[in-house]
Amino acid sequence: MATPVTRRRPDPAAALAQYRRRAACYDFELAPFEPVRLQAVAALHLQRGATVLDVGCGTGLSFPLLHGRIGAGGHIVGIDQSPAMLARARQRVREHGWGQVQLVCAPAAAARLAGGADAALFHLVHDVLRDDAALVNVLRHLKPGAQVVATGLHWAPPWLWPANAFVLLAALYSATSLEGLARPWDKLAARLDEVAVREVLGGAMFIASGSCRAGRRRVKP
Numbered sequence: 001m002a003t004p005v006t007r008r009r010p011d012p013a014a015a016l017a018q019y020r021r022r023a024a025c026y027d028f029e030l031a032p033f034e035p036v037r038l039q040a041v042a043a044l045h046l047q048r049g050a051t052v053l054d055v056g057c058g059t060g061l062s063f064p065l066l067h068g069r070i071g072a073g074g075h076i077v078g079i080d081q082s083p084a085m086l087a088r089a090r091q092r093v094r095e096h097g098w099g100q101v102q103l104v105c106a107p108a109a110a111a112r113l114a115g116g117a118d119a120a121l122f123h124l125v126h127d128v129l130r131d132d133a134a135l136v137n138v139l140r141h142l143k144p145g146a147q148v149v150a151t152g153l154h155w156a157p158p159w160l161w162p163a164n165a166f167v168l169l170a171a172l173y174s175a176t177s178l179e180g181l182a183r184p185w186d187k188l189a190a191r192l193d194e195v196a197v198r199e200v201l202g203g204a205m206f207i208a209s210g211s212c213r214a215g216r217r218r219v220k221p
């Protein structure tokens with residue numbers, strides 16, 4: 001049987017099962033990592049009225065921060081393939097009465113979106129970051145110069161073995177393949193300009209940012 005250790009690429013069916021199991025307790029489990037989300041959203045440098053794609057949005061934990069920056073005139077497009085996670089996101093949107101949030105239940109590689117978004121967030125979505133087709137599809141819906149931020153787990157230097165023990169356990173729990181954990185941002189970074197990567201949480205996590213290249217084929221707004 002394939003496991004995250006033996007798989008060479010993400011497995012969408014395994015990811016669906018993983019997040020069907022986790023949906024009910026996901027927000028509680030994520031609480032210790034919320035400071036990383038704050039930094040990730042800040043790195044998007046969102047303007048009032050902006051449209052932002054939240055790729056692999058899960059239960060919508062980033063929505064309050066995103067909404068706080070873009071205001072009532074902005075738009076959030078949350079994309080996630082897990083109906084169980086999106087049901088929780090939908091409930092969050094309803095409870096806050098946000099009118100400008102669109103939820104798209106689809107794999108990031110196949111999501112049909114309107115073009116011309118100002119920014120994209122890939123927060124804790126290792127499987128998406130290792131999926132070329134997903135990156136191509138999301139990036140072609142961004143404006144040239146759009147800000148892109150990605151975060152996630154990554155291997156710390158070998159001597160930081162406690163950090164790496166955490167990375168291993170957390171990745172087994174939250175991703176379907178360990179492939180690319182040394183530089184999870186590299187496929188995305190190859191498609192962006194002005195890339196910057198920094199380590200957080202003692203080297204166990206990263207925040208990568210960059211801007212969308214001009215000149216690639218994109219979907220018109």
Ligand SMILES: C[S@@+](CC[C@H](N)C(=O)[O-])C[C@H]1O[C@@H](n2cnc3c(N)ncnc32)[C@H](O)[C@@H]1O
Pocket residue numbers: 012015019030055056057058059060061062079080081082085106107108109122123124125127128131134174
């Ligand atoms: C660790 S959760 C992160 C959720 C959210 N970004 C957050 O910050 O809390 C990973 C999410 O990615 C979603 N996901 C995994 N693979 C995906 C894919 N190929 N396309 C869309 N969503 C995907 C899962 O369903 C899950 O909701």
